[in-house]
Amino acid sequence: MSLSTPSGPVLPAADANIEALLPLAADETRVPLLDGRWVRYANLDGAASTPALASVAARVAEVTPWYSSVHRGAGYLSQVSTALYEEARHTIATFVDAREDDIAVITRNTTDAVNLLASAVPGRTLVLDIEHHANLLPWQRSPHGVTVVTGESTVARTLAALEAELVGSRHALLAITGASNVTGESLPIDRVVALAHEHGARVLLDGAQLLPHRRFSLTATGVDYVAFSGHKLYAPYGAGALIGRRDWLDDAPAYLAGGGSVQRVTVEGATWSPAPARHEGGTPNLIGALAIASACEALAALDPVAWEHHERVLRERLVEGLGAIPEVSTAALWEDAAEPVGVVTFTVAGADAGLVATYLSAEHGIGVRDGKFCAHPLVTRLGLVEGALRASVGLGNGSEDVDRLLAGLRAFVSALATGELEGRYRSADGLWGLAADPRPLPRIAGLAALARTASACRG
Missing domain, CATH: 3.90.1150.10 (Aspartate Aminotransferase, domain 1)
Structure with a gap:
């Protein structure tokens, strides 16, 4: 049959x-x-x-001889590497169907991506107790505070519990998993987004467990930010990504202060670049970004x-x-x-x-x-x-x-x-x-x- x-x-x-x-x-x-x-x-x-997918490992082997510093380099390999890096960023954003004004920041993993966003959120965050530590611990350290809601025995009652916290609150963000790393279950994303947006909160989706199993679209769902890891997406080369709305990330302090994140430096201070460069201080993980992009291409073709x-x-x-x-x-x-x-x-x-x-x-x-x-x-x-x-x-x-x-x-x-x-x-x-x-x-x-x-x- x-x-x-x-x-x-x-x-x-x-x-x-x-x-x-x-x-x-x-x-x-x-x-x-x-x-x-x-x-x-x-x-x-x-x-x-x-x-790693076989195609990802092959892609890494293909580009390794061309590896060099990215951005600001006049050398031939540096020019090639810079082009590869920025094209990888575009491919990763396309994979999650990012909106035209969204940005993609290359991070180390989901944990790094959520910590980055936690440094940029201008208010209190709401989460459920079902979260992986990567989407719980960063909010516990947020200067704006976090509200943790205990999940109920049904989806309907859990959504009602979230709505009860959102009504009349000043939460800036609802951070929620796309799929539980314990049971694989999830809340309906469309209803979560509708609730949050109705009460003035944005939505971060921890996509670490969802994206290796299902297609996902920022545009179609209305989710504001998505974070995920290459090592859970068949690209275990030390990179992840945070993709979403630009304004909070442009207004936030540089996540990792250093070379590449600035436009001008004096002994008194610095003029910071806009995102995503603002949050990618130091030499970025070119190989990791290329690996994720290759995995994204393979999954998108399925x-x-x-x-x-x-x-x-x-x-x-x-x-x-x-x-x-x-x-x-x-x-x-x-x-x-x-x-x-x-x-x-x-x-x-x-x-x-x-x-x-x-x-x-x-x-x-x-x-x-x-x-x-x-x-x-x-x-x-x-x-x-x-x-x-x-x-x-x-x-x-x-x-x-x-x-x-x-x-x-x-x-x-x-x-x-x-x-x-x-x-x-x-x-x-x-x-x-x-x-x-x-x-x-x-x-x-x-x-x-x-x-x-x-x-x-x-x-």
């Missing part, structure tokens, strides 16, 4: 095996297991950081219907499989939420999340995240005070990755029940590891500390 879509392609049914939608640079990476076998790494930790269906199939396969394991429970925010992106958080009864993650890695070659996912208030409210596990699916995953995780979890539950895990794993200061790790390390430089740890375990 297959599904026909309005845009043309014939898509596989939800129960069919599907392959990765785009090739990754790490597709053939193999890792050693405890039993001596080597297997292809099943990376289900993209919500923390994605591998059929959005095929993209969403690919992820929906994988997420449904994962959730249904987890539900079939009695010892496993999944977490959710809202009973009336729309379809989440490919992020699923779960627990295994009677087992520390760190132990489960270590076992899956050592015995099945699977990468998942364990802990509180830099979202402590939300994880605590969900009752996951000891932490949980998170699996995330994306463009580089196929059915085999999901099936291997489910098989690994079933094997773990069985081994836990029979005591087979005893003595093989140990916890030190809350961190799980192997009591003795015979797995060889990759033959690459820079692993001395890991080698010492492995040697100590064997001793």
